[in-house]
Amino acid sequence: MHQQFHLSIIIPVYNVENYILKCLESVLNQADETIEVICINDGSPDSSRQIISEYIIKYKNVKCIDRINGGLSAARNTGIFAAQGEYIVFLDSDDWLEGNVLSELYRQAKCNDLDVLIGNTQWIYLDFIKKSKKLSAEIVPETINGEDALTKLMDSGVYEPMAYNYIVRRSFLLKNSLLFKEGLLFEDELWAPQLLLQAKHVKGSHLIHYNYYQRQNTIMNSLASVKKIDSFAYVAAELIKISEDKHELLKQNLWFRACVLYNCKFTMQQIIGDYNNKFRISWLSLLDVSSSYSSFNRSLDFLNYTRSDRRIIRIIAKVFLS
Structure with a gap:
């Protein structure tokens, strides 16, 4: 044509x-x-x-x-x-x-x-x-x-x-x-x-x-909403699915991107307060796909754990990823 x-x-x-x-x-x-x-x-x-x-x-x-x-x-x-x-x-x-x-x-x-x-x-x-x-x-x-x-x-x-x-x-x-x-x-x-x-x-x-x-009233910059929370969760879950058959470096980078989006979802969910999207990325799941402590630690910072919880999690991760 x-x-x-x-x-x-x-x-x-x-x-x-x-x-x-x-x-x-x-x-x-x-x-x-x-x-x-x-x-x-x-x-x-x-x-x-x-x-x-x-x-x-x-x-x-x-x-x-x-x-x-x-x-x-x-x-x-x-x-x-x-x-x-x-x-x-x-x-x-x-x-x-x-x-x-x-x-x-x-x-x-x-x-x-x-x-x-x-x-x-x-x-x-x-x-x-x-x-x-x-x-x-x-x-x-x-x-x-x-x-x-x-x-x-x-x-x-x-x-x-x-x-x-x-x-x-x-x-x-x-x-x-x-x-x-x-x-x-x-x-x-x-x-x-x-x-x-x-x-x-x-x-x-x-x-x-x-x-x-960069203007203020765009999709990215405007207030939190249920649709944004669900969208962040959906995309993060899809990135994890995409990563399943990929080589190690790409898999870890896709998981990192998913964790960043998960953090956006969690933050907006905290702002709204009365809405709970059940999608969650756990540190155990992250540990399972991480080949190095540095890659695990980078992504962990975007998950919703307290500072004291992260300290304990990092000690455990070092044992498995050292």
Whole structure:
């Protein structure tokens, strides 16, 4: 099948009337006829749709799909099925791209015949910009399989489990049914490892392409809720399942990520107070999968034990893992 576009930029839209203009401009300032922009209006009640309509009139490569509100995952999935580009770039509508990066991202993905190109993100705060300590090209400089890439990223401490950090071949997504789980918050935490573990050709990029704006009233930063608690628990449990047949280093890193999410779940559960999600990670389970005391100790810090309990647990763990 002939590819009409090189890249499809998928932008879910909901209540972003103050941000969508900057988001769209960051794409269209560097987009030619080889790049399509697909906005998914997820039932937004504000003026975001009207702003997009003005761009549709002005640009032939911009379109908008209107749907009943179903959440970020459902909006992204709608975009994946509608896309005609060879590769897909995910862009949240309150963020923006760096200038003059799209053509180079496509060149890197195409020339290396990649399933996934790993990009680089910088975090934009009101008074400073936070950059990753290493670029993905420093971690994955050559084309390797996705399982090895995931292991390297996790072990280096610069793993970014967010959809916008990956430029993905659309046919690879569809062939492997790598859609986002609908009805789930923090869906990227599950999607990213599933994506990389299926990929055969993965490489890092030297470009910082994405600006992640840190605003207060986002899914990540807003108040605790039952749905967030259940989502954290679900993703943590799924990461543990994924780890079962993986090699030792990757298994321990997946467990560590699960423990981090478990800690988020437990913290939010303490805030709400009257809700109890029964998913739990015990130190005995962690001990069973740990091959070293250092890996066990790193993950233990994220489990809900008192300081005195941790002291006793560490003494026992040293006996078994020494």
